[in-house]
Amino acid sequence: MIGLKNNKKQLAKLTLLMNGHKRKRQRGVVLTDQGFKKLQAAVSKAEIEQNNCIAYTVEVLSDRIGIDPHTLTKVFRCEARVDKRTLHCCFKAFNLQLESHDYFQPRPQLQSAVRNPLTLLQPENKSKIQNHIDWGKAPDTSVFYGRTAELATLKRWICLDSCRLVGLLGMGGIGKTSLAAKLIEQIQGQFEFVIWRSLSHAPTLLKLLKELIQFFSKQTNTNLPETIEGQISQLIDYLRASRCLLVLDNFEKILRSNETPNQSYNCLARTYHQGYEDYGQLLKRLGEERHRSCLLFTSREKPKEITQIQGKSSPVRVLKLNGLPVPQAQNICYNNCFASKSQTELSQLIEYFGGNPLFLKIVCGTIQNLFNGHIDEFLKQKTLIFGDICTFLDREFKCLSDREQKIMICLAKQREPISFSQLLSQLRPSISAKDLLESLEFLEARSLIEPKAARFSLQPILRDYLTLPRRTSSGILASMGVLRY
Numbered sequence: 001m002i003g004l005k006n007n008k009k010q011l012a013k014l015t016l017l018m019n020g021h022k023r024k025r026q027r028g029v030v031l032t033d034q035g036f037k038k039l040q041a042a043v044s045k046a047e048i049e050q051n052n053c054i055a056y057t058v059e060v061l062s063d064r065i066g067i068d069p070h071t072l073t074k075v076f077r078c079e080a081r082v083d084k085r086t087l088h089c090c091f092k093a094f095n096l097q098l099e100s101h102d103y104f105q106p107r108p109q110l111q112s113a114v115r116n117p118l119t120l121l122q123p124e125n126k127s128k129i130q131n132h133i134d135w136g137k138a139p140d141t142s143v144f145y146g147r148t149a150e151l152a153t154l155k156r157w158i159c160l161d162s163c164r165l166v167g168l169l170g171m172g173g174i175g176k177t178s179l180a181a182k183l184i185e186q187i188q189g190q191f192e193f194v195i196w197r198s199l200s201h202a203p204t205l206l207k208l209l210k211e212l213i214q215f216f217s218k219q220t221n222t223n224l225p226e227t228i229e230g231q232i233s234q235l236i237d238y239l240r241a242s243r244c245l246l247v248l249d250n251f252e253k254i255l256r257s258n259e260t261p262n263q264s265y266n267c268l269a270r271t272y273h274q275g276y277e278d279y280g281q282l283l284k285r286l287g288e289e290r291h292r293s294c295l296l297f298t299s300r301e302k303p304k305e306i307t308q309i310q311g312k313s314s315p316v317r318v319l320k321l322n323g324l325p326v327p328q329a330q331n332i333c334y335n336n337c338f339a340s341k342s343q344t345e346l347s348q349l350i351e352y353f354g355g356n357p358l359f360l361k362i363v364c365g366t367i368q369n370l371f372n373g374h375i376d377e378f379l380k381q382k383t384l385i386f387g388d389i390c391t392f393l394d395r396e397f398k399c400l401s402d403r404e405q406k407i408m409i410c411l412a413k414q415r416e417p418i419s420f421s422q423l424l425s426q427l428r429p430s431i432s433a434k435d436l437l438e439s440l441e442f443l444e445a446r447s448l449i450e451p452k453a454a455r456f457s458l459q460p461i462l463r464d465y466l467t468l469p470r471r472t473s474s475g476i477l478a479s480m481g482v483l484r485y
């Protein structure tokens with residue numbers, strides 16, 4: 001019996017030797033996704049609160065936790081086993097309790113699945129967070145006012161809650177691009193890779209993915225998969241291997257506007273221009289699949305995929321940007337060269353333009369050039385919508401469907417904010433309750449209506465644009481038979 005046992009042992013040893021390796025004892029644990037997020041959120045919080053929003057280097061973390069940098073790198077990469085005591089130390093250093101669901105012991109055959117193949121491309125003992133930044137066409141934000149609350153919300157979502165997909169929505173000129181650029185300036189230290197791309201020239205997804213993959217692979221990837229799905233999967237691999245921040249500005253450029261007047265489409269969110277539908281797949285996969293990076297996009301409209309996956313506690317969130325409040329907006333006016341004598345007139349001007357920084361910059365330029373900085377003179381002549389502002393509104397209005405235009409015009413005629421049922425009674429029978437609900441939701445998302453206490457109205461500038469007899473630059477309202485001049 002003993003002889004047989006010994007024989008079996010010998011045989012097992014021989015098999016191992018023939019396979020050319022000796023099996024190591026597999027001990028140690030790896031952070032689960034939940035454990036990793038918990039630790040990462042605590043580190044990010046400490047970086048924001050105690051380190052001026054700058055990422056800790058591995059050396060600093062190593063001192064704080066009391067473990068060597070090499071082991072620490074293993075903990076954060078979740079790719080190799082570490083001693084359970086090591087995890088205890090990491091969690092304790094950030095006042096966290098290590099719980100059983102925060103780690104697991106991979107079975108030997110799972111070890112390779114835990115390891116991300118892409119980390120092999122990186123130097124093994126990388127001991128510092130190295131920033132790779134491609135600012136693309138991000139604007140300079142040295143002149144930037146306010147938005148403290150919005151910046152704090154976005155920082156919390158991206159750095160603490162580890163959101164994977166964040167949309168910054170709002171009317172044209174409201175400050176989405178500027179806010180995104182300011183945010184990146186402040187949190188760039190938390191990411192190994194930061195890239196900014198504008199979709200204003202509507203690049204195909206194929207072109208964009210190629211650029212992104214080249215960037216995240218530090219120009220080393222020469223083997224792009226053929227299909228879009230394959231390329232998105234490869235991109236996600238990079239987003240798992242490193243913490244990356246990807247910004248896509250002007251996302252609305254690839255969304256479909258109302259080109260064919262009688263077309264009926266989902267009013268809650270827009271679909272894509274022909275040839276750009278793949279972008280929907282990109283958003284959906286980056287929002288739903290597990291990775292540790294973030295895609296931030298700015299858009300005047302909400303892509304339809306977002307409506308399906310966004311949520312307050314989901315890793316996909318949307319921030320709608322409104323105009324700047326008077327105290328911050330007046331800095332824009334001062335910066336555009338006029339010192340108002342009257343605070344009331346300045347507030348009136350800002351409120352009329354809904355605190356929209358672009359409108360204010362345009363109008364302040366005119367007040368300075370033609371009225372020598374006198375707001376009262378400008379306000380007296382009563383033509384407040386002109387030039388670029390008019391062209392801008394024409395374009396916005398043209399993007400709406402027939403139904404949305406009708407609703408806007410109906411609202412423009414009201415003296416006071418009106419309720420849903422009052423509005424519906426004025427629009428029936430051509431618009432049903434369902435259609436009205438959907439359209440109002442869309443118009444609200446685009447900042448074109450202002451619901452307050454279940455009543456609806458338009459901003460003063462939009463009301464005037466739709467009702468005052470005047471000449472629009474393209475005559476669009478006249479061409480629709482809405483206004484006669």
Ligand SMILES: Nc1ncnc2c1ncn2[C@@H]1O[C@H](COP(=O)(O)OP(=O)(O)OP(=O)(O)O)[C@@H](O)[C@H]1O
Nearest residue numbers: 143144145171172173174175176177178179357358
């Ligand atoms: N908080 C701010 N402080 C100072 N200037 C601002 C601020 N926000 C925006 N601006 C200025 O207002 C103008 C419009 O801003 P921005 O381009 O960011 O708007 P947007 O919402 O991205 O518009 P679009 O939809 O057309 O892309 C820019 O000239 C910008 O510098």
Ligand SMILES: [Mg+2]
Nearest residue numbers: 176177250298
């Ligand atoms: Mg923009």
